[in-house]
Amino acid sequence: xxxxxxxxxxxxxxxxxxxxxxxxxxxxxxxxxxxxxxxxxxxxxxxxxxxxxxxxxxxxxxxxxxxxxxxxxxxxxxxxxxxxxxxxxxxxxxxxxxxxxxxxxxxxxxxxxxxxxxxxxxxxxxxxxxxxxxxxxxxxxxxxxxxxxxxxxxxxxxxxxxxxxxxxxxxxxxxxxxxxxxxxxxxxxxxxxxxxxxxxxxxxxxxxxxxxxxxxxxxxxxxxxxxxx
Numbered sequence: 001x002x003x004x005x006x007x008x009x010x011x012x013x014x015x016x017x018x019x020x021x022x023x024x025x026x027x028x029x030x031x032x033x034x035x036x037x038x039x040x041x042x043x044x045x046x047x048x049x050x051x052x053x054x055x056x057x058x059x060x061x062x063x064x065x066x067x068x069x070x071x072x073x074x075x076x077x078x079x080x081x082x083x084x085x086x087x088x089x090x091x092x093x094x095x096x097x098x099x100x101x102x103x104x105x106x107x108x109x110x111x112x113x114x115x116x117x118x119x120x121x122x123x124x125x126x127x128x129x130x131x132x133x134x135x136x137x138x139x140x141x142x143x144x145x146x147x148x149x150x151x152x153x154x155x156x157x158x159x160x161x162x163x164x165x166x167x168x169x170x171x172x173x174x175x176x177x178x179x180x181x182x183x184x185x186x187x188x189x190x191x192x193x194x195x196x197x198x199x200x201x202x203x204x205x206x207x208x209x210x211x212x213x214x215x216x217x218x219x220x221x222x223x224x225x226x227x228x229x
Contacts, residue, residue: 058154058198065152066204068132069193072119073206075104078185081118083135084142088118089184091162091208093171096123098160100187101138114138121151123158130155130195157196162188163205 079101081088091100099120107113118135133146161167168188176183193204 061152062197062202065130068151069121069204070206071104072100072102072132073191073208075102076100076187076208077103077116078187079103079116079138080181080184081135081138081140083118083140087181087184089172089176089178089186091171091187093160093162093169096160098191099133105136118146120146121160123155125158128155129153130158152195152197154198155195156199157194157201159194161192161194163190163192164188167192 076091078090080090081101088099092098097120099118101116102119103116105113105115105117107115114137116138118138118140120133120135122131122133123129124131129150130152132149132151134149135144135146137144161169162171164171164173171188172178172184172186176186178184187208189209190205190207193202193206195202195204
């Protein structure tokens, strides 16, 4: 009888030292829940990183486009252009078409390259792209093809207005005599660009006051006056 009690105690002790099936199932369930939560957190962190990377890329493209337009507009000059024997005003904004004359082209090799050129911004809604077209000379024939580059992708909406100082969707002004080449050279005070990129709206304002060019023109006029007898 005493031996039987000892055997029962031994079996009972062995039973208490292990895990029951219920305990194992509970442990597995807890591990599964923790694993799922851990994966969701990991997946969330990956998606956040991807969104941040995409945001940085988009921001970089916007900054590059803004800086390019800033460089162009700060060098805008009141010079008419002869495009295929058609004298174009210094700046044209008609039916969404926007182009203007600018200076600042360098000629380090002294090849006789003109310092002036014609730039056009062209929005193609079907491609959702903003293009920059560049004519190397203010005097070009119909055979001359502009250099084209993509200024910005994923553009949902795009609009340009001139500021003089009020907003206007066309330039030259309707009161300008287009037969007068001098009046064609008049520039507005600035431009405003409204665009939407990936459902985010932006508004950029640029001044068209090229102080360096105006200062140079003023100096040239003063020199000419001094040379008069």
